[in-house]
Amino acid sequence: MSILDIATQAGVSPATVSRVFNLPDLVNEQTRQLVLEVAREYGYRPNASARTLRTQRSRVIGVVLPTLTNPVFAECLQGITQATAAHGYAIMPATTEYKIESEIEAVAQLQAFGVDGVLLVVSDAATSQAVARLREQGTPYVLVYNRHPDHPCVSVEGEIAVRDLVHHLAQLGHSDIAMVCGQLKASDRAQQRYAGFVAGMKKARLKPATLIEVPFVETAIENISLVLSSSHRPTALICSNDLLAVRAIRAAHQCGLRVPQDVSVTGFDGIQLGRDLTPTLSTIAQPNGDMGREGVQLLITAIESNSMPASTDSITLDHEFYRGESCAQAPINDCANS
Amino acid sequence: MSILDIATQAGVSPATVSRVFNLPDLVNEQTRQLVLEVAREYGYRPNASARTLRTQRSRVIGVVLPTLTNPVFAECLQGITQATAAHGYAIMPATTEYKIESEIEAVAQLQAFGVDGVLLVVSDAATSQAVARLREQGTPYVLVYNRHPDHPCVSVEGEIAVRDLVHHLAQLGHSDIAMVCGQLKASDRAQQRYAGFVAGMKKARLKPATLIEVPFVETAIENISLVLSSSHRPTALICSNDLLAVRAIRAAHQCGLRVPQDVSVTGFDGIQLGRDLTPTLSTIAQPNGDMGREGVQLLITAIESNSMPASTDSITLDHEFYRGESCAQAPINDCANS
DNA sequence: GTGAAAGCGCTAACAT
DNA sequence: ATGTTAGCGCTTTCAC
Numbered sequence: 276m277s278i279l280d281i282a283t284q285a286g287v288s289p290a291t292v293s294r295v296f297n298l299p300d301l302v303n304e305q306t307r308q309l310v311l312e313v314a315r316e317y318g319y320r321p322n323a324s325a326r327t328l329r330t331q332r333s334r335v336i337g338v339v340l341p342t343l344t345n346p347v348f349a350e351c352l353q354g355i356t357q358a359t360a361a362h363g364y365a366i367m368p369a370t371t372e373y374k375i376e377s378e379i380e381a382v383a384q385l386q387a388f389g390v391d392g393v394l395l396v397v398s399d400a401a402t403s404q405a406v407a408r409l410r411e412q413g414t415p416y417v418l419v420y421n422r423h424p425d426h427p428c429v430s431v432e433g434e435i436a437v438r439d440l441v442h443h444l445a446q447l448g449h450s451d452i453a454m455v456c457g458q459l460k461a462s463d464r465a466q467q468r469y470a471g472f473v474a475g476m477k478k479a480r481l482k483p484a485t486l487i488e489v490p491f492v493e494t495a496i497e498n499i500s501l502v503l504s505s506s507h508r509p510t511a512l513i514c515s516n517d518l519l520a521v522r523a524i525r526a527a528h529q530c531g532l533r534v535p536q537d538v539s540v541t542g543f544d545g546i547q548l549g550r551d552l553t554p555t556l557s558t559i560a561q562p563n564g565d566m567g568r569e570g571v572q573l574l575i576t577a578i579e580s581n582s583m584p585a586s587t588d589s590i591t592l593d594h595e596f597y598r599g600e601s602c603a604q605a606p607i608n609d610c611a612n613s
Numbered sequence: 614m615s616i617l618d619i620a621t622q623a624g625v626s627p628a629t630v631s632r633v634f635n636l637p638d639l640v641n642e643q644t645r646q647l648v649l650e651v652a653r654e655y656g657y658r659p660n661a662s663a664r665t666l667r668t669q670r671s672r673v674i675g676v677v678l679p680t681l682t683n684p685v686f687a688e689c690l691q692g693i694t695q696a697t698a699a700h701g702y703a704i705m706p707a708t709t710e711y712k713i714e715s716e717i718e719a720v721a722q723l724q725a726f727g728v729d730g731v732l733l734v735v736s737d738a739a740t741s742q743a744v745a746r747l748r749e750q751g752t753p754y755v756l757v758y759n760r761h762p763d764h765p766c767v768s769v770e771g772e773i774a775v776r777d778l779v780h781h782l783a784q785l786g787h788s789d790i791a792m793v794c795g796q797l798k799a800s801d802r803a804q805q806r807y808a809g810f811v812a813g814m815k816k817a818r819l820k821p822a823t824l825i826e827v828p829f830v831e832t833a834i835e836n837i838s839l840v841l842s843s844s845h846r847p848t849a850l851i852c853s854n855d856l857l858a859v860r861a862i863r864a865a866h867q868c869g870l871r872v873p874q875d876v877s878v879t880g881f882d883g884i885q886l887g888r889d890l891t892p893t894l895s896t897i898a899q900p901n902g903d904m905g906r907e908g909v910q911l912l913i914t915a916i917e918s919n920s921m922p923a924s925t926d927s928i929t930l931d932h933e934f935y936r937g938e939s940c941a942q943a944p945i946n947d948c949a950n951s
Numbered sequence: 952g953t954g955a956a957a958g959c960g961c962t963a964a965c966a967t
Numbered sequence: 968a969t970g971t972t973a974g975c976g977c978t979t980t981c982a983c
Binding site: 625626627628629632639640641644663665666667668669 | 952953954955956958959960961
């Protein structure tokens with residue numbers, strides 16, 4: 276069923292049928308009803324490829340994410356899905372599994388499929404080849420979660436958030452605080468969060484910050500356990516994301532420590548599931564759905580005005596420390612220690 | 614950069630350029646190298662819409678899921694993504710948020726975007742209008758997680774799995790076992806799992822099975838707490854999915870009960886995160902990534918042979934009961950009770 | 952092994 | 968308010 280068939284059946288020209296679907300106001304009420312009727316009868320729906328070929332617009336947005344297995348990105352994609360659907364756009368996601376070389380590959384694939392723009396979460400905005408390619412080729416893009424002055428980004432102030440969290444923990448009597456991260460060099464976000472940790476520790480005049488860098492998620496629990504079973508263990512663990520926090524809690528448990536009585540654990544991301552865990556997860560919550568939605572807004576606005584989102588369009592959303600049960604006052608004896 | 618530009622630059626016809634990309638064997642080695650060279654130089658990539666318009670194949674697969682917020686579907690989508698990418702296909706996901714009327718809407722949207730086929734998880738395969746539409750219109754589709762004799766499905770034997778689980782719990786000394794589900798009428802999977810529960814209880818000659826039906830996730834914890842604080846509370850809770858199991862553990866905690874010493878909790882799905890929780894989640898694990906991958910395989914095979922997947926192509930994958938820390942022997946006193 | 956040409960279904964400029 | 972028509976970029980038959 277092509278537009279020509281419908282036109283013939285309705286006794287009008289293909290142009291009129293096209294107008295009924297794209298510029299209905301230009302068509303006489305009666306004619307429009309007639310066309311709509313015929314179209315419905317034959318179950319006609321305009322062919323997207325033909326429209327795209329003609330208009331050079333696919334109404335599809337590409338999305339590049341590290342993984343869907345981390346709920347933070349799944350929640351974000353959920354937001355993206357809602358916002359795009361509301362605008363009549365569809366999405367085409369691709370995941371990199373945190374492999375940096377997959378980023379450029381994913382972008383190339385999406386471009387090959389003719390997406391109008393791309394939303395992405397990259398390992399490191401400053402050095403990303405994927406982002407460079409997008410920019411060179413004039414494909415509209417917006418970074419989400421990444422935060423960099425040269426690119427259009429939707430992000431939260433990760434550095435400030437962690438700095439303030441250190442302050443909060445210090446107030447709870449913690450002086451021995453360690454940070455748990457993935458590989459720092461593989462993530463600009465982790466670096467920013469770590470910078471906030473260092474700044475916060477310095478400001479609180481606490482002793483040089485311990486960093487537990489976890490190279491692979493598989494060994495996270497072991498890595499953390501090692502530190503928790505040392506003679507002078509930290510009383511609080513600031514994890515750079517919620518999944519690490521979950522593993523930190525497990526590590527504590529394996530070391531015979533109770534959370535939060537013996538050790539406090541905080542995460543970063545605010546995944547929904549954290550609210551239902553036992554203990555509930557303390558975390559620096561980001562509005563994950565909104566991050567996606569705002570990114571879509573930025574991107575579609577640019578696409579429809581035939582321009583590229585600018586770094587000056589960047590949006591910073593509010594974060595919020597959610598104090599769950601995994602975080603409490605420092606244990607008394609440790610207070611005595613310090 | 615169109616195929617014509619490349620052809621002109623290389624001094625060949627557009628047909629030859631097309632062959633270089635689609636039927637390279639038909640092209641003289643030298644000519645091919647030349648064209649490839651020119652194409653690379655200009656960063657040429659064939660236009661997907663034009664190809665789709667001409668061939669009537671988009672190489673895009675639509676995916677309809679309830680939500681991405683439940684890791685079970687995120688993991689499945691991950692598998693789908695990998696398999697499609699390996700075949701040179703892209704995916705276009707849409708979520709229904711468990712709203713049954715969104716299913717048909719999502720399908721219509723995907724069809725409008727010209728997907729070659731659809732992978733879906735629906736509320737109820739038997740009555741789904743979305744599935745009916747797909748079938749009527751001759752759009753290839755495969756159901757995932759749903760299990761129904763009239764449709765091509767990739768699923769596990771949910772009923773048998775739960776039946777066997779009841780047996781396992783009975784062996785552990787549990788006689789007072791309750792099942793926790795979402796709204797039964799809204800999910801054929803939950804119904805099947807419940808049927809397995811009833812069958813298992815009967816076979817184990819245990820007293821009529823208690824069902825805790827949780828209408829809304831928001832109130833799940835309250836609903837479960839109510840039962841756990843009753844005078845003759847169950848010693849084991851079989852939850853129809855892992856997210857409910859997490860909430861059941863929380864409910865137990867709020868009732869002052871320890872898991873698993875006072876009450877055992879099991880889930881269904883095998884989400885990866887469950888392995889890192891404390892206690893680790895006991896669950897009937899499905900191979901979520903593989904479910905997606907198998908669905909893709911079935912679908913693409915059909916698409917490329919110009920046919921529709923048949924109900925006889927349905928695949929049943931193996932499930933496995935993962936015994937985590939959330940499940941243990943029934944408490945002694947309760948054994949005495951029974 | 953390569954080229955010429957038709958046409959996939961649509962939109963938009965132009966004409967009436 | 969509606970019609971005519973060219974052409975988006977590609978693949979594929981048919982011819983050579």
